[in-house]
Amino acid sequence: MHKKTDDTAIRITTNDIRAVKTLAEPLVCLTAYTARIAQILDAHCDLLLVGDTMGMVLYGMDNTRGVTLDMMINHGKAVMRGSEKACVIVDMPFGTYESSPEQALASARRIMEETGCGGVKLEGGAAFAPTIQTLVSHDIPVVAHIGLLPQSVEDASGFKVQGKSNDDQQQLLEDAKAVEEAGAFAIVIEATIDSVAALITRTVSVPTIGIGASPECDGQILVTEDMLGITGDHVPKFVKHYAQISEDIEKAVALYAQEVRTRAFPDIKNLYTQPAARLKEKAS
Numbered sequence: 001m002h003k004k005t006d007d008t009a010i011r012i013t014t015n016d017i018r019a020v021k022t023l024a025e026p027l028v029c030l031t032a033y034t035a036r037i038a039q040i041l042d043a044h045c046d047l048l049l050v051g052d053t054m055g056m057v058l059y060g061m062d063n064t065r066g067v068t069l070d071m072m073i074n075h076g077k078a079v080m081r082g083s084e085k086a087c088v089i090v091d092m093p094f095g096t097y098e099s100s101p102e103q104a105l106a107s108a109r110r111i112m113e114e115t116g117c118g119g120v121k122l123e124g125g126a127a128f129a130p131t132i133q134t135l136v137s138h139d140i141p142v143v144a145h146i147g148l149l150p151q152s153v154e155d156a157s158g159f160k161v162q163g164k165s166n167d168d169q170q171q172l173l174e175d176a177k178a179v180e181e182a183g184a185f186a187i188v189i190e191a192t193i194d195s196v197a198a199l200i201t202r203t204v205s206v207p208t209i210g211i212g213a214s215p216e217c218d219g220q221i222l223v224t225e226d227m228l229g230i231t232g233d234h235v236p237k238f239v240k241h242y243a244q245i246s247e248d249i250e251k252a253v254a255l256y257a258q259e260v261r262t263r264a265f266p267d268i269k270n271l272y273t274q275p276a277a278r279l280k281e282k283a284s
């Protein structure tokens with residue numbers, strides 16, 4: 001979905017994303033936390049998610065629960081600065097929206113006003129329908145997130161595939177219908193049995209964005225650092241490594257260390273040269 005008039009890039013809106021349901025081509029989505037990464041991804045992505053995975057990926061936290069609203073806003077601003085075409089969505093972090101729709105509204109307003117992003121994402125199904133409804137009725141576009149909910153998980157052992165039993169599948173379907181009815185313009189489905197994600201995709205009228213879900217989803221998302229091979233080997237099965245950037249960094253840093261230690265770096269090309277001035281020593 002490339003939106004360009006003449007040479008001016010026009011940002012993809014949440015309405016454009018919603019309309020994708022009727023198109024054959026899936027949405028291309030990735031996470032971005034920094035301006036430079038956003039700049040690189042922008043030409044290729046329809047949607048950039050400033051995900052609270054940044055807590056683990058950038059800040060080395062055990063889970064996403066330590067991420068604050070200020071962190072999300074700062075990184076949201078950076079991603080907006082770095083991108084011009086993609087629709088930017090910012091995650092609502094743990095503890096900033098669950099208490100009441102009013103709490104969610106105050107947090108979402110800060111995110112929207114301070115970053116200028118296209119909308120927010122929050123984790124939760126039917127139980128969060130009233131919250132989604134409140135945000136949408138105040139003109140705040142919302143992406144819902146169902147299936148595996150990382151904010152409910154304290155450590156890696158909690159990251160489990162969702163929707164294995166009939167009851168769980170039924171609940172996922174109810175969650176999807178509830179958030180759609182509440183006004184979410186898209187639904188992220190994370191780490192579920194593929195057939196239930198496919199069924200949800202066929203059932204709801206808004207686009208589904210899969211991560212470990214189904215190729216039938218209306219779009220796909222991955223954590224950028226996972227797919228680039230920066231986060232290490234222990235990534236979920238749904239991650240495909242499109243590059244092994246950690247290995248390249250490792251090789252580059254080893255060479256740099258060797259060249260510094262042997263004084264091979266810096267060489268003449270890296271120096272600002274001119275004949276040395278005759279400097280007088282200051283009398284002490």
Ligand code: KIV
Nearest residue numbers: 031051052053188211
């Ligand atoms: O926080 C995040 O990066 C996410 C994606 C995994 C969908 O929610």
